[in-house]
Amino acid sequence: MAAVGAAATHLDVVRGKRAALFFAAVAILLGLPLWWKTTETYRAPLPYSQISALNALQLRLMVPVTVVFTRDSIPLDDQEKLPFTVVHEREIPLKYKMKIKCRFQKAYRRALDHEEEALSSGSVHEAEAMLAELKEQAEGSLTVYVISEYSSLLPQDMMSYIGPERTAVVRGIMHREAFNIIGRRIIQIAQAMSLTEDVLAAALADHLPEDKWSSDKRRPLKSSLGYEITFSLLNPDPKSHDVHWDIEGAVQHYVWPFLNALSAAGNFSVDSQILYYAMLGVNPRFDPTSFSYYLPMHSLPHVINPVESRLGSSAASLYPVLNFLLYVPELAHSPLYIQDMDGAPVATNAFHSPRWGGIMVYNIDPKAYNASELPVRVEVDMVQVMEVFLAQLRLLFGIAQPQVPPKCLLSGPKNEGLMTWELDQLLWARSVENLATATTTLTSLAQLLGKISNIVIKDDVASEVYRAVAAVQKAAEELASGHLSSAFVASQEAVTSSERAFFDPSLLHLLYFPDDQKFAIYIPLFLPMAVPILLSLVKIFLEMHKSWRKPEKID
């Protein structure tokens, strides 16, 4: 009986042990992986390798230049060699992780008959007019016409001429090394019209580390999809001045043509307002020698802040806003001049702040006060005002005076105030800037995902990242093949997609769920289950260990 009882309890013990082992097996092999999988943060797959490859991207900016030789520009045996193509490639020495190479692809050819005819006319402008009606040039490309050394198309001392459209004229030379010499001149001209180190450095100003403390002149507006331009008239003294300005007409005649010429760079919207009783935050000082008031240069930065809150720029739109203020000083402080560093009054009576806008002070002609009583009706001279505002707009966009090579005649500006190749320069700079921004954003996102494990990446965010990477690669390809407009569009798409992916609200989903709080949640669930299982495993293991030892002892 005792043996049967002992056998029965032994069976029970074995069954108990097997049950415990089975529990443990299910918990560890099935439960643990299931729990791990269901509680990990969801991360859709991202192209990490492609993103890190973007950092080492080599940007090759190609400028296709067509060089047209007229009959007497180069020696005959050189003329026999036409047509052919020469490539001049140069690396831009910027301390940036992306290498940028500038490639001028010069296609040499002979002039056609109508071109010969045009280039033998009296003045450059006639020649240009005749040449311009023939073909539309693609964005980013240039055409250089080489004329005879003794031609009278250009003034005698001028070696070259840069036109408002994408054309230039260079004097040829009758020399053995004609092609080399002319080639160098052409490169100089082409660089002035398209890409110089300065243009690219200004575009990448935010990304280059050493430019932090350099002059802030090189800080154009950040690239954006659109811009909002606001013209405001500030009249602090309506009792004395009844100011009228024909802003609609001025915008129609002067501003919209300029913005239409820039339309490839973004969407623009223009609005205007008149603010009464809006003072400048600074008291002007009186200058007894000229009986006028002046604002010294060091007080100019303090002018903007008090007046900015009244401009309502935050309500306008989500695009960056450029404010242009026209201030008509009060009767008590008229006339008001702005002084530069040397104490001399500024000719334009205006100043601007990078990435914000410009302010111009409009002094009223003192003769207007004699005849009538207050308030005096003032009709603002919009041409004078718009000349200054458009110049400020150019500076704010980063369209600077070009660096022309020596002995080069620069044509007068067009009616719109923007030469076509200046637009090209802007597009080059913007494309490079967009690519730099997009690459930085994607790299930051990848690094962030590595550092903080709680960020969720949903599928639509992942698709935006893929789209951004594809757009960056496409933009780089288009830049290398010289298609500027499609490269610019691709670079804008890259920036939009990458920013949308980085700033998607869903990335913050699990941020406030740090690791130590996870333990606090899981312990009450798992500990009551885990403790019996572990203890039973330990007991089983100790018993097995004892039973192994026992045979040794007997022997």
Place this chain on the structure above:
Amino acid sequence: MAAPCFFSRLWRAALALLALGSLAASQIEDQAKQFFRSGHTNNWAVLVCTSRFWFNYRHVANTLSVYRSVKRLGIPDSHIVLMLADDMACNARNPKPATVFSHKNMELNVYGDDVEVDYRSYEVTVENFLRVLTGRIPPSTPRSKRLLSDDRSNILIYMTGHGGNGFLKFQDSEEITNIELADAFEQMWQKRRYNELLFIIDTCQGASMYERFYSPNIMALASSQVGEDSLSHQPDPAIGVHLMDRYTFYVLEFLEEINPASQTNMNDLFQVCPKSLCVSTPGHRTDLFQRDPKHVLITDFFGSVRKVEITTETLSLQRDSQITESSYKEDRMDEELMEPLKYAEQLPVAQIIHQKPKLKDWHPPGGFILGLWALIIMVFFKTYGIKHMKFIF
């Protein structure tokens, strides 16, 4: 004869060297001065008050004092994100409505006439705060509620409320931990949303909040160390509550003496409110900051000075004579053709009134975990029976 010539030559050489040396020294000094300047171009401020209820009046007064100083020193409203968790000025218990005072005897009304609160009342949550910092805001958010900083912005972040070791309480219902804050700053750094950051916190055990920061260019100040409480300054018998916290009171006193052109540096700010006045020990952390605090101006963070340039060039435009004539005609025409203005159909009011309540997130019922425990233990005992307990334990 040679000697005087030699001496004069030597003299001249020495003078030349001296002049060259001083020129070089001044150049180096200029470069050094430039090097120590901050590379920022704009300033932002994020001011957060996290407590509600009337007895936390002092936290709102703290935040509004800093807001007032920051505005006075030049940061415009468009660059300030002000988050107030409760409305003290229009509170029913405020004996002086539309005011928030910061000094006893009601000397200084920090509410003013032009305060612009961006996040108010229940909008001040941990999630909204983190969204503002990281920029992950839903696209419908208006511009005044966004922190549109870039990599050249210096940002001042001021937080006040009730806190503890490693957390800060928001609205009496949730908390933000120091780890989340550090991660949020890291996200800002990765996207280069700041050039330099100054973090000031006035809560109990405030130093614990900056312990976990790991991103560069952050300087942090706190009103008390871990284990200490930050105390309030003075109650006002007329209003009936404490008006301000000690640390912020002395910081405000310090800031009132700063003007936009002053050269006071951060080391002076570190000395504000010593233990004798504050009872708690204010702390600061500068190891993540690249520049030396004595070269950091107070106005680098609290003020905002724009860079301006004189416009020296103009375009030349062709005068269009048609404009002036047409403008007069248009003016007269406008006066005649004034249409009566009317409001557009703005909101479908009927739909809004009968809106269904928003579905809240589902939380498991409270007794769920207890029930789960009971289930596990019940199944366990059923399988084994009580008598087998001794084999398991």
